Amino acid sequence: MHRLVFALVLMLSAPAVTAMAARAAERWEILPPTPTPIAADRSGDAAVNGISIHYCVYGKGTPVILLHGGLANSDYWGHQITALAPNHMVIVMDSRGHGRSTRDARGFGYDLMADDVVALMDVLGVRKADIVGWSDGGIIGLDLALRHKDRVGKIFAFAANSLTSGVKDEVEKSPTFAAYLARAGREYQAHSSTPDTYDDFLAQISKMWAEQPNWTDGQLQSIQSPVWIVDGDHDEAIRREHTEYLAATIPHAGLLILPNASHFAFLQDPDMFNRAMLRFLDGK
Template sequence: MKRLLPALFLAASIQAGAAAERWETLPPTPAPVAGETTGYAEVNGIRLFYAAIGDGPPVVLLHGGLSNSDYWGHQVQALAPHHRVILVDSRGHGRSTRDARPYGYDLMADDVVGLLDVLKILTADVVGWSDGGIIGIDLALRHPDRVRRVFAFAANTVTSGVKDGVEKNPTFAAFITRAGEEYGRLSPTPKDYDAFVEQISHMWASQPNWTDAQLRAITTPILVVDGDHDEAIKREHTETIAATIPGAGLLILPNASHFAFLQNPDLFNAAVLNFIDAK
């Protein structure tokens, strides 16, 4: 037995060393939160899926490209006790339909405004991840009267802010595969994932492309947030966004990536609540 102990300790050390860091993991997509009411809003030529839960100041959660609103499950649980939480599947994503128009951030931001109109919400806080964060900034630029604050996580404001070859990163590649499986289960066009990815990729190739002058014109309070190991967004770009938007804050979450809201929801949720509930 004594002879076996060194070998066991060595095996344990090797296994521990091989374990993925938290920022390398892709935790499961949360299940929808019990108590959500769901519906479809006829806006901007499409049927936009949404869910709502809770009472209080409204906050809209906008997911990243290729995904769906289920990804926000941990955040819903933290926000719903004191906020009216609105989840949205962006056009062509999740359960929402699309029309023949090319994908674009202005178009998707207008969809959000259309949903707010349907729900009779004058202004709301916005929490956005990746494409959702870009849509949040777009709202601050083009519809500043409809947004109170924007928590922009893992967003970019020019295409050069994205790292080359991000789709080859193992964690991000696993996300793309999972998103395809979820698309096949949720979408009204379940066989069209490859075409969907191609069409979204055309948008990513040219948008967003805002100038510094446009960003300096923003008056909405914005917190620019990212993980310290984001697979997709360059750290210097995140810092530049925060330095360019007047009064914007900058927060870098430790030991987290593009999927920080799944990897460390407690820390992510605390950051969201601290920002949107600040007096």
């Protein structure tokens, strides 16, 4: 795949672009609601890697695993589940310690969370899957491409970073991101089996963010999976130059910047996000 920088005109017609700009010039500043959970074809809590991972499965076809961002849960993927389920077996999971999944005494780390994904795949009998990841989920997707090359196909990495320096300073001061942090705390208390431990959970995740990831150019250059590096043009968290660096360093990676969208583009404009996602996964 040649290196590609996709403009919005590849995604939408000119009239749609004009209408969108007139309708929602400040869309990137809004944090839409978390989607309502969708009834799954099957769901459960799998005992894997020393913890319990909550998962849901939708549809039939080639497997796609959706990996949510830090502090979130799998409900955030509602708009993407409906887009993918007609032609794919869609697997969503709450990462360790997030949502309805549990954690143990081990510190959070991307290698550990990538191993959790593979362990769940083994339980579900899925040999290989494409990955759509947001933020921490995108990092986990790239970790899978580095350490479990034979278990993953395509990687759609949205708002990911490979170095701690790729994250903007004082991101939590963004009103949109601050609203997300507040919501994440409420959702943790609603879903977790240990609802009173959010402060410790946040401290542990923050420690991971301060120290990881720290991949070298050589590691990124070893990735063999087809990859698209995707972000919103107003991402509150990830530096644009870092997003461009990732796409330039991973062999044959594509680069896509979604307009008038932020770290939460999949909620802010799910139609645009899903078109990009399906174009990458299915060539549509």
